[in-house]
Amino acid sequence: xxxxxxxxxxxxxxxxxxxxxxxxxxxxxxxxKTMDQIRAGNLLSLPTGxxxxxxxxxxxxxxxxxxxxxxxxxxxxxxxxxxxxxxxSTTLGALNGYVLSKWRFRGSELTFALILFGVFIPFQVxxxxxxxxxGWFGIANSIAGLVTVHVIYGLASTTLxxxxxxxxxxxxLIKAARLDGAGFWRIFLxxxxxxSTPIIMVVLIWQFTQIWNDFLFxxxxxxxxxxxxxxxxxxxxxxxxxxxxxxxxxxxxxIAALPTILVYVFAGKYFVRGLTAGxxxx
Amino acid sequence: MGxxxxxxxxxxxxxxxxxxxxxxxxxSGQFLILVGPSGCGKSTLMNIIAGLESPSTGEVxxxxxxVNNVAPKDRDIAMVFQSYALYPxxxxxxxxxxxxxxxxxxxKEQDEIIAxxxxxxxxxxxxxRKPSQLSGGQRQRVAMGRALARDPILFLFDEPLSxxxxxxxxEMRTEIKQLHHRLKTTIVYxxxxxxxxxxxxxxxxxxxxxxxQQFGSPQDIYEQPANLFVASFIxxxxxxxxxxxxxxxxxxxxxxxxxEGEARFIALPQAAKLVGAVGKKVILGIRPEQFDVVxxxxxSLACKVHLTEPTGPDTxxxxxxxxxxxxxxxxxxxAKGPGETVRxxxxxxxxxxxxxxxxxxxx
Numbered sequence: 001x002x003x004x005x006x007x008x009x010x011x012x013x014x015x016x017x018x019x020x021x022x023x024x025x026x027x028x029x030x031x032x033k034t035m036d037q038i039r040a041g042n043l044l045s046l047p048t049g050x051x052x053x054x055x056x057x058x059x060x061x062x063x064x065x066x067x068x069x070x071x072x073x074x075x076x077x078x079x080x081x082x083x084x085x086x087x088x089s090t091t092l093g094a095l096n097g098y099v100l101s102k103w104r105f106r107g108s109e110l111t112f113a114l115i116l117f118g119v120f121i122p123f124q125v126x127x128x129x130x131x132x133x134x135g136w137f138g139i140a141n142s143i144a145g146l147v148t149v150h151v152i153y154g155l156a157s158t159t160l161x162x163x164x165x166x167x168x169x170x171x172x173l174i175k176a177a178r179l180d181g182a183g184f185w186r187i188f189l190x191x192x193x194x195x196s197t198p199i200i201m202v203v204l205i206w207q208f209t210q211i212w213n214d215f216l217f218x219x220x221x222x223x224x225x226x227x228x229x230x231x232x233x234x235x236x237x238x239x240x241x242x243x244x245x246x247x248x249x250x251x252x253x254x255i256a257a258l259p260t261i262l263v264y265v266f267a268g269k270y271f272v273r274g275l276t277a278g279x280x281x282x
Numbered sequence: 283m284g285x286x287x288x289x290x291x292x293x294x295x296x297x298x299x300x301x302x303x304x305x306x307x308x309x310s311g312q313f314l315i316l317v318g319p320s321g322c323g324k325s326t327l328m329n330i331i332a333g334l335e336s337p338s339t340g341e342v343x344x345x346x347x348x349v350n351n352v353a354p355k356d357r358d359i360a361m362v363f364q365s366y367a368l369y370p371x372x373x374x375x376x377x378x379x380x381x382x383x384x385x386x387x388x389x390k391e392q393d394e395i396i397a398x399x400x401x402x403x404x405x406x407x408x409x410x411r412k413p414s415q416l417s418g419g420q421r422q423r424v425a426m427g428r429a430l431a432r433d434p435i436l437f438l439f440d441e442p443l444s445x446x447x448x449x450x451x452x453e454m455r456t457e458i459k460q461l462h463h464r465l466k467t468t469i470v471y472x473x474x475x476x477x478x479x480x481x482x483x484x485x486x487x488x489x490x491x492x493x494x495q496q497f498g499s500p501q502d503i504y505e506q507p508a509n510l511f512v513a514s515f516i517x518x519x520x521x522x523x524x525x526x527x528x529x530x531x532x533x534x535x536x537x538x539x540x541x542e543g544e545a546r547f548i549a550l551p552q553a554a555k556l557v558g559a560v561g562k563k564v565i566l567g568i569r570p571e572q573f574d575v576v577x578x579x580x581x582s583l584a585c586k587v588h589l590t591e592p593t594g595p596d597t598x599x600x601x602x603x604x605x606x607x608x609x610x611x612x613x614x615x616x617a618k619g620p621g622e623t624v625r626x627x628x629x630x631x632x633x634x635x636x637x638x639x640x641x642x643x644x645x
Contacts, residue, residue: 176363179360
């Protein structure tokens with residue numbers, strides 16, 4: 001009997017997995033079909049031959065509005081936005097978490113509560129004041145502006161992640177280091193950071209996914225040649241030509257999704273490990 | 283001035299008074315124990331000595347120097363923590379070296395010190411391991427090694443043995459005492475374990491509710507407890523506390539004790555101090571070992587045995603006097619089984635008396 005249930009369990013999991021993978025399957029096979037194959041077959045039918053023509057076009061030839069240089073410029077914009085934004089917000093989050101858990105001051109709990117509040121603020125609420133602020137700083141419609149927005153908006157969650165991880169580090173460790181003559185920075189760099197690998201991975205993945213996939217800030221705070229890939233993808237799919245090129249659309253969507261997929265593949269094991277760290281004493 | 287002097291130190295958090303005026307002074311090379319139940323303020327006092335917290339009022343002097351405004355690292359102290367507080371990402375060698383590194387000790391000297399400390403604590407083979415690869419006892423040893431490498435004028439131990447199992451705790455206790463004999467460095471040691479306090483200390487400060495209840499040698503505290511709390515806290519099994527009325531009979535001051543079936547008036551030799559207290563409710567404190575088994579004599583009582591607890595060398599016999607449970611530590615040869623009767627004679631010459639209301643010592 002247990003054997004039967006085990007079999008049933010795996011069958012159910014398999015169905016669920018197929019259900020979730022189906023859209024990806026459709027995207028991948030559509031992207032490698034030619035338009036003739038798409039017209040001839042149905043959504044699920046396998047391609048008769050493999051063609052990467054659509055990928056090439058999506059990368060460097062497809063039209064977004066009047067400009068026809070594909071997703072390429074948007075992709076590099078996103079890279080130039082996501083790397084500084086992720087690194088800065090993670091660094092500041094680690095520092096905030098370290099201070100709020102290990103160097104408490106009068107009002108530090110209130111400060112944390114207020115920062116926490118930032119996690120719950122919807123994107124839409126900050127659009128207008130943020131646009132005004134970026135204007136004052138003179139970085140509106142630039143990649144620097146987008147980086148600033150993402151750093152500020154990401155601080156709340158990175159602080160939350162690091163603070164909750166550091167709370168589980170015993171205070172005695174800090175006391176011991178202070179008696180050993182280490183100060184604020186030396187304790188942070190020599191004791192705390194080396195212990196933080198799991199949570200750093202979590203925050204890096206989290207921030208990378210958030211910032212890479214963001215559309216709203218991208219579409220509002222960028223213009224001309226500073227648009228990120230999500231905006232580029234939208235423009236590409238919405239630019240109407242005589243025929244709807246499904247294979248190019250699918251290739252473009254896959255290109256836009258690829259970096260986050262890769263990040264999960266290479267760092268995913270840390271993600272689960274980091275999220276559960278502290279739950280069980282090692 | 284001594285190695286450590288604490289002068290009228292208080293610590294308040296808002297309206298909560300953690301320490302209410304602590305005065306302690308010890309000589310160089312002494313082993314001071316701070317003992318008390320949890321929440322008595324002993325760890326706060328330790329942190330104040332270390333400089334990790336600052337006192338609300340009062341002064342701390344280490345080695346004759348006022349250190350209130352001196353940072354922990356500049357107080358020439360080293361501390362061993364209950365959780366050992368080893369840096370988890372560094373191996374044992376790096377753990378010991380970290381403090382010397384921040385103080386700028388030359389690399390060659392560091393290596394010499396590490397070698398010396400490792401030899402002293404017999405942990406040469408552990409130097410390249412991470413703390414997670416060590417057993418509890420080994421971690422304890424490394425934590426001590428880290429403190430020794432500092433070569434301070436004052437060692438602070440914050441419940442260092444609490445996380446070890448019973449057997450290891452006794453072994454490490456002996457080792458700490460041997461270490462102290464060898465190094466002759468002043469030690470302040472916080473514990474809630476009265477056996478550790480008795481076995482290790484030259485001086486014991488018994489604390490409760492932020493006040494030092496008694497400060498003295500272990501023997502002093504054991505034999506001459508200042509009040510009911512100290513008497514009950516030190517000693518295992520605990521001192522017996524028998525409620526009585528102080529009375530005068532045939533010109534002698536004493537109390538009457540009643541076992542199940544027999545009552546007897548027992549004259550107290552401490553009479554001189556008790557003259558004013560006749561008729562008062564008092565508490566007679568007798569330690570379990572202050573009962574003797576006799577065949578028959580004037581001051582003995584026939585006591586019914588309720589329960590026996592053999593420990594090997596002694597057998598604890600539980601009986602009843604004046605309506606409260608009383609424990610007597612007897613030689614196994616003399617102990618009777620439950621339900622039987624044994625004649626016990628209390629040795630009142632070492633007994634102590636407390637005021638039933640104030641719990642202060644009367645005599």
